[in-house]
Amino acid sequence: MRNRMRYMLETRSSAAGAFITMNDATAVELAAVAGFEFVVLECEHAGMSLETVQEHLRAARARDIGALVRVPAEDWGFVQRVLDIGADGILVPHIVDREGARRAIDAVRYPPVGKRGMSPASAAANYSAHGLGGIRQLTEWLNASTVLAIMMEEPDAIENITEILDGVDLVVIGPSDLSAALGLIGAPEDPKLTATIDLVFEACRTAGVKFGMPIEHASHSRSAADLRNAGAWFLSSGSDTSVLLQGFRAAFARTEVKA
Numbered sequence: 001m002r003n004r005m006r007y008m009l010e011t012r013s014s015a016a017g018a019f020i021t022m023n024d025a026t027a028v029e030l031a032a033v034a035g036f037e038f039v040v041l042e043c044e045h046a047g048m049s050l051e052t053v054q055e056h057l058r059a060a061r062a063r064d065i066g067a068l069v070r071v072p073a074e075d076w077g078f079v080q081r082v083l084d085i086g087a088d089g090i091l092v093p094h095i096v097d098r099e100g101a102r103r104a105i106d107a108v109r110y111p112p113v114g115k116r117g118m119s120p121a122s123a124a125a126n127y128s129a130h131g132l133g134g135i136r137q138l139t140e141w142l143n144a145s146t147v148l149a150i151m152m153e154e155p156d157a158i159e160n161i162t163e164i165l166d167g168v169d170l171v172v173i174g175p176s177d178l179s180a181a182l183g184l185i186g187a188p189e190d191p192k193l194t195a196t197i198d199l200v201f202e203a204c205r206t207a208g209v210k211f212g213m214p215i216e217h218a219s220h221s222r223s224a225a226d227l228r229n230a231g232a233w234f235l236s237s238g239s240d241t242s243v244l245l246q247g248f249r250a251a252f253a254r255t256e257v258k259a
Helices: 004-011 026-034 050-063 076-084 098-108 123-128 135-145 155-159 175-181 191-207 224-229 240-255
Strands: 015-020 038-042 066-070 089-092 147-152 170-173 210-214 234-239
Touching: 004 038, 004 066, 004 147, 015 026, 015 066, 015 240, 026 038, 026 050, 026 240, 038 050, 050 066, 050 076, 066 147, 076 089, 076 098, 076 123, 089 098, 089 170, 098 147, 123 135, 155 191, 170 191, 170 234, 175 191, 191 210, 224 234, 234 240
Parallel strands: 015 038, 015 234, 038 066, 066 089, 089 147, 147 170, 170 210, 210 234
Antiparallel strands: none
């Protein structure tokens, strides 16, 4: 039993990942082969079925790469299922207050910490062949190892950040939604957006919670070096579809006949 995301959170100063939106698990394998250390399976904005997520998680385990699932907001039944089929953790969008964070904790942690439903023969428990002793030892291990990550995407979340962070392992800035919520769509260099993101980073550093965001994002661009210098742990570099499009465009440019 090993949770790759938890291991990296505890032993690495930063980690590089990619978002996966395509249904073919080859995308996860290619991310691992390319050198990425984790993937985020996109289930808020992409059309993945639960069966697709399951195949992606199997590919991640086979390639020894961490796997978070970005879940639909407030869909706690879906959270239960993706954790039971073996996700290292979840990334929950649109958490804006302590009550929302508490609901996320309840969904991820077993009693007495939370309210996660018992399933001692699931893939997360290695189909009961976990070797940890009894069910109490299993639930304690899963409570300690499963990663709870949340998105920071709204001004209300920033205002409530101190009370939100307790019990959270990782905070990820969503620059597109955050810029939209601030009325700053198409203004990636606006000082208000920069200051808001810096405020989140500072709150996380003070609380000892890992944090990060996409690198070189169109809605607010910071390099990997800038983010590491700020103490960021989570560094994501685009999605499988964006990388594929860039590759196709580069390949087409080499074949295009110029008039």
